[in-house]
Amino acid sequence: MGRQRKRVLAGDGVAHPRKDEKLPAPHRKEKKKKADLGKVFINISIGLCILSLIWFFYALYMRSSLAKRVITPHPAPRALDANSSSAQVSPERFWGSYRPQVYFGMKTRSPRSVVTGLMWLRQFSGMDVNLRHTCEQGDHLQSYGWQMHDALSFGVQEIRDTDFTLTTEFVKRLGGEHGGDWTWRITGKQHSSAPHAPVISLMFYVATDTQGTLQAHVEDKNRMSTVTGSSEELGNFKITFGKPTAGETASAKYASYNFLQTVTQGLEKLTDIVKNSLSMRFVFSPPSGEKRPYVAVDTLKPPNHQQKPLDTRKESDFVVHQVTVQTPFQIEVLFESGSFRDRPNQLVGSVMTEELEKRKVAFDQKFEKIFGLHQKGFSPAQVKFSKGALSNMLGGLGYFYGQSVVQSPFNEYPLLYPEGALFTAVPSRSFFPRGFLWDEGFHQVLLSKWDTQVTQETIAHWFDLINIEGWIPREQILGDEARSKVPAEFVIQHNENANPPTFFLPLQELVERLDTQPDSRLSQSTLAFLQRLYPRLQTWFEWYNTTQAGPLPNSYRWRGRDKDTNLFLNPKTLTSGLDDYPRASHPSADERHVDLHCWMALASGVMANVARLLGEPHEGFERTHRILSNNDLLSELHWSEQLHAFSDYGNHTQAVSLQQEKVYVPPGQPRNQFPVARLVRAVRRAPKLQYVNALGYVSLFPFLLRILTPDSPRLEHVLRDMRDPDRLWTPYGLRSLSHADPLYMKHNTEHDPPYWRGAVWINMNYLAVRALHYYGNAEGPYQERAAAIYQELRTNIINNVYRQYVDTGYIWEQYNDGTGRGQGSHPFTGWSALTVLMMAEQY
Template sequence: MTKDRHLRQRQIKRESIIHGRPVESKTKSSQDTNKIILAAVCMIAALCGFGYFRYQMYLRELVKTPLYSPTVLTKDSTSAASDPDRFWGTYRANTYFGLRTRSPKSPLFGMMWLNQQTQQMPPPIRHWCDQGDKLHKYGWLKHDGRHFGVQEIHDGDFKVTTSFVKRPGGSHGGDWTAYIDVSNTTTRPGLVSLMFYVALDDQGQLQPVLAKNSPRINAINGYTQDLGHFKLTFPKSTGSTLRHNYLITLAPGVNKLKEALIKGIKVEAWDKARKVPFFVLGGDQVSSDAESGPNFMVHQITAELPFSMEVLFESASNVDRPNHLQGDIFQSLLSEHSQKFENKFTNTFQLQKKGFSDGQIEFAKAALSNMLGSIGYFYGSSLVQSVYNEEPVPYWNAALYTGVPSRSFFPRGFLWDEGFHNLLISKWDPEISKDIVSHWLDLMNTEGWIPREQILGAEARDRVPAEFVVQRNQNANPPTLILPLKTLVPYILQSETEEQSLKRILPRLKTWFNWYNTTQLGPIPFTYRWKGRDRKTVRELNAKTLTSGLDDYPRASHPTDDEYHVDLRCWMALFSGLIADISKSIGEDATAYESTHALLSDNGLLDELHWSEKKQQYSDYGLHTDKVKLEKPQPKPNQPPMHLEKERVVYSDPQLGFVNAFGYVSLFPVLLKILEPTSPKLFKIFTDIRNEKLVWTDFGLRSLGQTTPLYNRYNTEHDPPYWRGAIWINMNYLALGALDYYRKAPGPYQSQADRLYVELRNNLINNMYNQYVKTGYIWENYSDKTGEGKGCHPFTGWSALVTLIMSEVYE
């Protein structure tokens, strides 16, 4: 065998030499084969590693990738060419009085003021709306959202009235004039400085027109790419003007204008009669060798009260201007718009016919006007994060045209608030409302997620604590935009052009719905769970559910994957029904969404999942115990003395079951009209609503029943109760809308619903009006014990729904 093998190998070698082929030994061949295999394995591993790396990059990019679907709005929808009527506006809701355009880099115009009779250093200058200023009252008395507005600001012993009117013309949104009047509210003499400014946001030029031999700016010439050339003019003021001053400087950012102004103030001389110094602006503070010109100019008037001033903005593109919008011409146009506002308000809301007094009607006008006057325009990018991002990343740069809940405390966009805002706005001006809803839907990313809090631009970012800036894509918010969309659909369908926008809205609604239907699913079919609760917290009595909008409302005491929430299920039922309705209205197949809506609206399945037989109420489900308390922890041995914050102590092991806290969440099947009008459960629910030990008060429905263990309890040592007893107007609006529905729908409980409706509506209106008269404000929420306004003020977001409640408009 061995000899034959060797002979055969020699034969092969000989033949290979004859035919010119190399000869390799078996050992070498095996080695090369191994090398090839190893190289292939390495290549496959490298490809897998590269693929994994690319996939991880893809996952990290998802959170900041726009949805690949036609946007509802065109890119130039807010330009002067596309919509000159709303190009200019009081879109700086964070300021007491400020104007800008609906363009990303608009110059900012606004007003500051100071009381010269102050002993504080530096002097208290009013600019951004701030509860710390402790103003007696401020807010819009009339505002139509388009053409004009009139506002009163009560500051100590004087009142500032701001009016503005726009007039079309040219190609940059026309002209506008602001009229500012300052008058005494007491017999004490007053001395006030008004300071009106213009500031550039990264681009443009400003050139002052200075008076000869006087520290006064007569006008400011400006240029920006979006506005072209313009002129800001300061005509002579009326009254006893003591002096004029100005400031020309370089502000470090549009969010630092007040700081730049304070830096430019000097004490010029003492007013011996009043024994106070004059605080005046320091003139031109930009050196001639500066790399760029000034971006911030301020005109200051210091005068004895009363006095008034005008500011005229005129676009150079308006070459056919018939006259200057000032004096009698301004007052005449202001009166014309004011009368149109009165007529439209009367026809829209019919409050005279409902027997309201003149004072109550003025209150309703102020509620509407403050909602419209609080609409802002923001541009920038949110900071967002997903589980695939180690650090927050910027969303894409985008615009947002939106209402804000509170000019002083929440001057930015909130997703769940905005749906309620537009219930009112859509009744007044459906075009504005459609525009707002469209802006929000265009902020949807490719996952179908919309960041629930929009903090866009430097001014907005400055008002938010760092812990609330980053938005996380697993966190939802109630899809309240569906509420105004229900009423907007008939308006949109009136024209073929508008119907096309509905065809762009629908895919976004479907994507949004699918995001909820995948990320917020509960543990068993047809259940839903608000994600984002902190499972590890030891400081909170009950882990907050910020995503639900109801913050500290009691949920399962121990968050787990086993819990599910009745309010989110009801939102999803309403959402699927709207998509089905829109689909049918534009001729698309609605079968899948109709089926989903039928399942989520099925009262039998709802009862099976959420009805607590023990408490006879609708409830969340989860791992829960009521036996919890905040206590000081015992210091550890040899621990140095220090303040130890209270921690939660659990006195009874939690059990899986219903969370029987009676309050707003328990009422959601009624609030969103999921429960059939013939359901026998309505009798029990209506009876519980009227129970004063539960949610009924003489001022409205409280958020949490008094018999619930966490009623009015602090959630941490420092966090007072928020949704644990206070009266909230948005939820009371839903309750009144539901009672109005059930009192009209055929069923055995109509009379019970009617009695509740009439009494609740009267209680709510009377208390809100009385508090407005007493305090000058509409409030974030109201005390369930006294009816007093609580929380931040003015809160003319969803609390302004009182106008719809007065007019009995719920659809």
């Protein structure tokens, strides 16, 4: 226990402090308060700093985490096994014409395939060397396309050049462990109008893609007789180049031969390598004829290998066998797999002819069994046209491998998506030789009729590219060849941007087929496919349902509209698939888009049916479908009483025009030192929130996707607008935008011509014919009217697409609403090939 200090008492009884004891300090209340407040302030400041640092690092962590999500794969098991496209699992589909971007070529369904192909040029034409290889509209061929193709075992293509025709045929034969053998046959014939028999140089080539080796075997006089090689997917193989003949049973023809053996650092460089190796030092000297110098690949003139400084890609072997021969001729090229040891004979000559004829007969029989066009009274020429339309889509199936370039709002710079494979059809071999999300759904509506397995594999490939968010890049630019054909501004894919979820169209058909054939083997395969697909499909639907939500409950809005509104008459909405179709003039978060609302109504209905089939919870999807299909809600959100049509809603004014901007030039200054005046948008009346009131395809979506009930009074207005020649009706199909609309056929910028502002598009017309068929067979007050318009519209579309094919040699991307003439890219046997289904009346 501590001792207390004693105090000394004075005589007066008062305690006085000791001398060594300090007097107590006076009490300072104010300073103490200030000191306490200062400590509190310091403590608060320290606490806030700590919280700020915690928040800062948390925000960094969250941003980093969110930034990675765009390239994080979906965690569910893949819809396809990793080796599902291999020769061991799918030998019959391993080899194929999976290079739609070239006129003729084959590869395997493997990431680094050995590729084969054909180039050609006409000799002595008096023009610059015009080497044909990749499909180019600038080549101005009279026509080209597959006439027959079964997507499995054979194909027949006809290419009409200036004064001669090349027919390319191939046949496959299974055997061994690496996909078996195949043979090409190239037949050249001059046109009857050609004054002289053309001399053609055919260049057959083989190239590895960073793995595998090739060895050329050359005989006397520069003739490459064979190429032997080896690769991981193919094992050992041999390619034999036959000598040209005048026909299958004719003797050999005179020909000059040349070859090239070199390397390449990318398949997109093959054309340039050949061009840079061409020489005129060779002489074409047939036994009876004039000796003339001709153009050929030259081993003594090494190709120009100048590469970009940063191009460090691994080199690949590349060999070219050139045959220069006068028409008519026939040449065969034989590929033999080293593991096919018990082949009965070589697939050449009469053996190949016999096999080819068998496949042609089987193709014709299958085509008629599925589509029944002969029974419907179509002429042989029309049936041949429809076979070509289907075959060119089947021959347009490609196998691509690579990485997309993607970006999210949380990434400062674009990122590389995980490597992946994609088996898909392409819209156009010349202009769009790659995968497009919204096109592919339409493609598979047709292909599912022909080969359900192709449809299931294609859809599975697309969904195996989905990320953890539920997003699929809408344009697939995979590999160097694909990227070389895409303008730089379209390469980067943004993860907030959607595309119409058209895969729900073929999925809807697969589900309906299950209802009619519940116990078939095909149905069991489809159920297994849907089971594997379902986790990814569910995430995809939820991604649309959340990221594309609109400002009001149960409304939807496309993200990704053009933001520089000053340069566009009407800012585009590429994500909707309808590009420059008129939307609200001033993009804002207040927009509601009727076409996306209808896509989500369709999607929720299909999701409900799929979930019910698989025994998964389906009530939520059914509830969403019931709400979105409610015609009263649809009218409340999108019916314009002024237009008497369904319409988008947003911040809009029609008082806009393109005018030349004023560029101020100070007096005395040269005009050429200042920017060139552009066309910019002038707004004469301020926008306000209102219906957009543009009558066209978007207005028809509740009808096109069959959301309207057969007794809906709105249906009367829709049918009236469709059949009105002053609005949407033409003798060639429905135009995309009313003839009376202020933006009808208006340029969107000085250099941006109208696209979806009047032209006739076949995919939308297919949906219209399909809907008319539905309403024409459903009881209701407008049944007879719908049935009558159905017959008329279907006939108009079929007749015009066929007529343009006969006149021009092509099926086209779109058709002029005034003349019916084909326009845009060609050949376009993507969704324009849906004409086949309209002919067959299969919806």
